[in-house]
Amino acid sequence: MDISVVFNEIRSKVYPPLGPEASGEGFNWGHGQVLVAHLMQEDYSAGYYSYIFSKAFAADMFESTFSADLMDREQGQRYRRTVLSKGGSIDEMEILTTFLGRKPDWAAFHRSLSAD
Incomplete structure (x- = not known):
């Protein structure tokens, strides 16, 4: 199972297509499932x-x-x-x-x- 494909397929059902899938290139790109940007927000901290x-x-x-x-x-x-x-x-x-x-x-x- 390609986790990136699964993540991108699910994400595209919730949000408008953002990546290569928007131009018909499929879901096998990126690794958005590993992003933890919210952890770096100043007000998130502990x-x-x-x-x-x-x-x-x-x-x-x-x-x-x-x-x-x-x-x-x-x-x-x-x-x-x-x-x-x-x-x-x-x-x-x-x-x-x-x-x-x-x-x-x-x-x-x-x-x-x-x-x-």
């Missing part, structure tokens, strides 16, 4: 790490609450009531700690990174 924190918190919530039964109605309702219904009205760490019943930890995230 914000990139929020992705990692989000993954760590999600892994902890999933493993401790949903891994046994993805369709557990009671846990889904608890998540809805404890997390989603609060929106931005309460500090996010307070919401997370309340939902987990403890401070979040990185163990589930570390396990999610290991190769089986």
Whole structure:
């Protein structure tokens, strides 16, 4: 699979054609999928790490609450009531700690990174 072709085909469905495909030369050009220009923006800086924190918190919530039964109605309702219904009205760490019943930890995230 040529990742550049896949990337350019998908991009052309979302944005107007920008490269050689605009003149009928196909999608096998460039490597736009590897661009990280947004990381260099002055106002972005450490914000990139929020992705990692989000993954760590999600892994902890999933493993401790949903891994046994993805369709557990009671846990889904608890998540809805404890997390989603609060929106931005309460500090996010307070919401997370309340939902987990403890401070979040990185163990589930570390396990999610290991190769089986």
